[in-house]
Amino acid sequence: MTISFVPFIPWSIIAALAALAIGLSALGFFRRIRGTAVRLAASAAVLAALANPLLLQEDREALTTVVPVIVDRSQSQQIPERIAATDRAVEDVRERLSRFSNVEPRIVEVADPATSDSPSTKLFEALSTAITDVPPARVGGAIFISDGQIHDVPAGQEALTFNAPVHGLITGKAGEFDRRIEILRAPRFGIVDEEQELTFRVFDDGSTSDLPADVNVRINGEDLGTIPAEVGRETPFAFRVPRGGNNVLEFSVAGTPGEVTDINNRAIHLIEGIRENLRVLLVSGEPHAGERAWRNLLKSDASVDLVHFTILRPPEKQDGTPINELSLIAFPTRELFVEKINDFDLIIFDRYQHRGVLPILYYDYIAEYVRNGGALLIAAGPEHAGEDSIAITPLASVLPAAPTGNVHEAGFYPRLSEQGERHPVTRGLEGSTAEPPQWGRWFRSVDVEADEGETVMTAADGRPLLVLDRAAEGRVAMLLSDQGWLWARGFEGGGPHVSLYRRIAHWLMKEPELEEEALKARASGRTLEITRQTIGNAPGEATITAPSGETRTVPLSEIAPGLYRAEQRMTETGLFTVSNGDFSTLVHVGAVDAPEFKAMISTTELLQPIASATRGLLTRLDNGDGAERIPDILPVRGEIRVSDDRRMLIRLTDETVLKGVNTLPLFAGFAGLAALLMAVSAMWWREGR
Structure with a gap:
């Protein structure tokens, strides 16, 4: 409660009257005139009534503590086991946060941006967007559900807009490993029938194995053989461009038992064949x-x-002309x-x-x-x-x-x-x-x-x-x-x-564009364009196999006699297989060096620095025994100064919102009249003696 004044007359007049009352009272005390104290009290009561004091009482409502839950739905999270673990974790966290009436969970699903050709997992960017309408003091913490492959982790706590813990629930198991292949250097153009060279490397993420890997190489669908490659080392490969126009080089390495996924076990490179002379x-x-x-x-x-x-x-x-x-x-x-x-x-x-x-x-x-x-x-x-x-x-x-x-x-x-x-x-x-x-x-x-x-x-x-x-x-x-x-x-x-x-x-001269029977696919951004050329009957539907293994069929529409086409907007990026009847082709949607495909194993290393700096908890959902565990959630009032290795701490906010103000005039009505009468009566009684 607070007291406020709404005077009936200007403050300057009240001040002048107060000065006069104090002066007269001082003179009365100096001369020892009886009744001076009573007169001073009566004057104060009159002045207080003129000042019109009000008693203010604010009606406030406590605000909820906002806890954003950032859910990673990027392509590295599209492994069936991780999808299931993520779904269970989201529901469990949602249920636990709902137990606290003063906590408001915000579930934010983050998938690969549909407009990006080089997808990456930017969960902190999604976190910043999710709390733009929330004052920093209301943010009680953030919970990330991810495989840990996050590509925009800030360098320190000062990069965050709030002072609260950042927690991480990591899908996947400790000790995961994954084999993948990357083309490091390769020419974009090559003279037909002249030797070219590219360099590739086989990686075993999460494994120290030095066993050789057999890489199968195909060009335009024809096998070129198998190359033994040493894992972790650059391997050169020499080849000849077989034809003019677009040529597709495909490198595939056999999967290893227990690896996270085989969707990155293939890589392609497109080289334009140029006929010289x-x-x-x-x-x-x-x-x-x-x-x-x-x-x-x-x-x-x-x-x-x-x-x-x-x-x-x-x-x-023979006309008789001499030869010379x-x-x-x-x-x-x-x-x-x-x-x-x-x-x-x-x-x-x-x-x-x-x-x-x-x-x-x-x-x-x-x-x-x-x-x-x-x-x-x-x-x-x-x-x-x-x-x-x-x-x-x-x-x-x-x-x-x-x-x-x-x-x-x-x-x-x-x-x-x-x-x-x-x-x-x-x-x-x-x-x-x-x-x-x-x-x-x-x-x-x-x-x-x-x-x-x-x-x-x-x-x-x-x-x-x-x-x-x-x-x-x-x-x-x-x-x-x-x-x-x-x-x-x-x-x-x-x-x-x-x-x-x-x-x-x-x-x-076997120009690929003029083949009677051909299936071609090319990507423009996230749009996959399929072209089927035939001199036979309608070829039917084309089948698209995404990097995740998901398949879909699309109808091919005739745009000219013998020429059929279809366009599809892809939500995934990576190496797609397009097939129609006996024909099949590969096409890469998005950038071939996208961060999302550089590593597929789950990790706690990237998120650990920011979790430690904010006194958050970072833990795996599966510690290796096959049982998933969601840590308890503990709301705490005041600043969190120490971390808890068993619970996710949430800092409760003290923020409130003003709903209304109740006012009570202290000298209004009978109360004010009674105070004045008592003062005047006391003064009269004293004077009567």
């Missing part, structure tokens, strides 16, 4: 308008080394088709016919080159239907179509076949969707019987125009017309000859 051999059987279209396309690509020969003077041509007067270059057949044939990435025969320039045996060498992984393109003209056609040489063993002997010479629009609308070489060619197609006509095609391969473009009456085929390890394409140059010249508006020719050449 692609070597293309273009052999034109005779000068014609179409050879320039091929030559210009190939010479415009700076990465292509073009070797071009045109047969101007076949052996049967000829300026023609002899066709180096043995050097090209025997000694250096494997140096070429692509061989193109443009309107070529067998007229004795190449020995018959050399066609067998070319066929063998294709079967061993080479690429062959036949750009056919009328000669292909004649008696000197290369289709009647040993080269026929790798050709998907045989000529009938007929050549059709009439205007037609090249059209995509049903397969061609889905095939990546011809899918989406500009102008192909209209009827008739929005490009110029051609006027000649060679009639063939296509027994093998895929006919992706047709001439008049549905006859094959472009046939693609695989021959063992190699690839063959047959363009059964020499009229493509009409598009290059802009006849009737021209056509997409550059796109068509380039796609044919790149498909022949």
